[in-house]
Amino acid sequence: MPVLSRRGVIAGGAAALAAALAPRRAWGRTQYDVVVIGAGLAGLHAAHLLEQAGLAVRVIEAAQRIGGRLHTLDHLPGRPEAGGIQIGQNYRLLRAIAARLGVALDESPGAGVGAAGSPTALLHINGTSLAPEDWASAPANRLSGAERAVPPFALAGFYGRALPALASPADWQTAPAEADISYDEALRRAGASAEARRLIDANFNGNSLAGMSALSPARAVALRQAGPGPTLIVRGGSQRLPEAMARALRGEVRLGQKVRAIRADEAGAEVITDRGSIAARHVLCTIPFAALREVPIAAELPPELAGMIAALPYTRASFAYIAARRPFWREDGAPETIWSDHPLIGRIFVLGDDPPMLKLWTFGAGADALERMGEARVRAVLVPLIEAIRPAARGQITSIRLFSWQSNPLARGIYHHIGTGQAAELSAAIAWKGTRLHFAGEHLGPVSQGMEGALESAEAAALSILARA
Ligand SMILES: Cc1cc2nc3c(=O)[nH]c(=O)nc-3n(C[C@H](O)[C@H](O)[C@H](O)COP(=O)(O)OP(=O)(O)OC[C@H]3O[C@@H](n4cnc5c(N)ncnc54)[C@H](O)[C@@H]3O)c2cc1C
Numbered sequence: 494m495p496v497l498s499r500r501g502v503i504a505g506g507a508a509a510l511a512a513a514l515a516p517r518r519a520w521g522r523t524q525y526d527v528v529v530i531g532a533g534l535a536g537l538h539a540a541h542l543l544e545q546a547g548l549a550v551r552v553i554e555a556a557q558r559i560g561g562r563l564h565t566l567d568h569l570p571g572r573p574e575a576g577g578i579q580i581g582q583n584y585r586l587l588r589a590i591a592a593r594l595g596v597a598l599d600e601s602p603g604a605g606v607g608a609a610g611s612p613t614a615l616l617h618i619n620g621t622s623l624a625p626e627d628w629a630s631a632p633a634n635r636l637s638g639a640e641r642a643v644p645p646f647a648l649a650g651f652y653g654r655a656l657p658a659l660a661s662p663a664d665w666q667t668a669p670a671e672a673d674i675s676y677d678e679a680l681r682r683a684g685a686s687a688e689a690r691r692l693i694d695a696n697f698n699g700n701s702l703a704g705m706s707a708l709s710p711a712r713a714v715a716l717r718q719a720g721p722g723p724t725l726i727v728r729g730g731s732q733r734l735p736e737a738m739a740r741a742l743r744g745e746v747r748l749g750q751k752v753r754a755i756r757a758d759e760a761g762a763e764v765i766t767d768r769g770s771i772a773a774r775h776v777l778c779t780i781p782f783a784a785l786r787e788v789p790i791a792a793e794l795p796p797e798l799a800g801m802i803a804a805l806p807y808t809r810a811s812f813a814y815i816a817a818r819r820p821f822w823r824e825d826g827a828p829e830t831i832w833s834d835h836p837l838i839g840r841i842f843v844l845g846d847d848p849p850m851l852k853l854w855t856f857g858a859g860a861d862a863l864e865r866m867g868e869a870r871v872r873a874v875l876v877p878l879i880e881a882i883r884p885a886a887r888g889q890i891t892s893i894r895l896f897s898w899q900s901n902p903l904a905r906g907i908y909h910h911i912g913t914g915q916a917a918e919l920s921a922a923i924a925w926k927g928t929r930l931h932f933a934g935e936h937l938g939p940v941s942q943g944m945e946g947a948l949e950s951a952e953a954a955a956l957s958i959l960a961r962a
Contacts, residue, residue, distance in 0.1 A: 525551045528764055528771050531779035532746045533561025535933040535947040537738040539777055542955035544743050555751035555903050559739045565730030570848040572730050573814055575896045577944050583720025586948040594737040597728035614646050614832035617882045637686040645692040646832045655683035656707055659715040663940045665708040666920035675913040677702035695834040699808050699910050700857035709911040756791035757930035775958050779934040783807035783905035792930050797921035807906025809899040811860035813853040816892045820846040821885040864897040909936040926957045
């Protein structure tokens with residue numbers, strides 16, 4: 494029985510743990526140079542680079558689908574997205590891959606995708622529905638002083654000065670520890686009232702203002718500034734890109750192979766799946782850390798990496814895809830997007846008029862609540878709520894479908910953010926290079942976040958493997 498280092502990470506179920514601790518097999522049975530875990534952008538790009546260098550690579554994926562957090566819901570009207578959508582002008586790697594594979598990218602106005610705040614919205618705040626032009630003088634407006642003139646969806650921008658200014662997107666890694674305070678505390682120091690902080694908290698890409706480092710939104714702002722201009726989307730749906738990447742690999746991607754445990758030492762590495770174990774000279778793991786927490790790892794890992802696997806926060810989000818008889822949002826002259834502080838509503842974006850489809854986004858506690866309710870109850874609660882906010886919706890909603898990432902054991906959230914006080918630890922985890930066990934994924938992007946971050950991390954991991962191969 495091998496003795497685990499104190500720094501080894503062990504988590505997950507008893508059966509998987511037993512498998513990880515079982516007597517070591519001979520590494521001599523290695524069949525592959527590299528086993529890549531995960532057929533998302535990071536795993537597929539790394540597999541391509543390693544194949545190009547002549548290595549024998551096997552990609553294994555737990556789901557019965559390629560793409561990970563690029564997930565086009567082809568079975569729903571209008572094929573809405575459940576995962577990533579927007580491609581920035583500065584997504585150099587992604588654009589090169591799409592060009593190489595002949596995958597078309599189209600310019601998108603960004604409306605309806607929900608990743609950025611809309612410039613205008615029908616407001617529903619403190620139980621009252623109102624047009625943005627009525628906000629400043631409305632009794633439902635409980636903001637203070639100059640804030641009162643700012644609509645809730647513009648408050649985060651109004652308090653942009655609260656965020657540490659980063660000259661370039663990677664600078665969060667070298668920011669002083671004093672800058673790594675919570676977003677809530679940074680807003681408070683910038684003068685934001687409790688009501689302003691509550692409204693920002695109601696709809697932002699995180700679970701709570703208190704749990705997110707101010708460096709996280711500061712990094713996102715620096716990235717937007719580094720790549721201004723219209724965003725792009727993948728023609729036919731985001732998932733078409735990873736599908737094309739998988740088709741272009743020499744080796745087959747094995748679907749339906751959930752990794753239950755991983756182990757590695759100086760001599761080699763091994764992944765244990767439901768169907769047996771696969772030995773390799775190297776293992777590259779692209780499982781999101783929030784999901785990796787449930788997979789036992791028997792290997793020497795530095796404390797920063799082990800700490801981030803255990804504690805890096807992932808944003809919880811639930812979506813409701815709302816089909817309508819006709820585009821009723823065109824009939825009342827109000828802005829098409831709804832922006833609410835009601836935790837079950839969050840924001841409702843128009844996906845399209847033909848077919849008429851809306852997408853509701855909630856984060857954090859609201860996302861948890863929506864998910865717990867289940868589809869039937871959500872329908873019973875949401876339909877009257879939406880009809881009260883927007884009377885033109887009366888009798889128009891035909892179906893509601895729910896989607897949550899946090900309950901998916903292969904993701905456990907939509908993407909990471911830097912937790913309060915975690916910047917130095919995450920930065921060290923990104924810089925760490927393994928000997929036999931390597932990590933990649935959007936959470937380890939050295940500069941970018943999202944899709945481009947996943948690809949950057951894949952390049953760094955592939956280079957590190959090739960240096961040791
Ligand atoms: C709702 C949402 C909106 C987003 N919006 C944007 C956006 O607009 N722009 C942007 O750039 N990015 C966006 N992103 C982020 C972007 O989608 C991700 O950064 C990127 O797709 C992550 O790629 P990855 O390869 O790191 O991880 P993943 O795509 O998650 O790949 C990891 C793979 O590992 C598999 N896996 C997990 N556990 C196991 C296991 N035990 N065994 C085997 N396989 C396993 C998973 O099934 C998955 O396929 C968004 C994401 C979401 C969810």
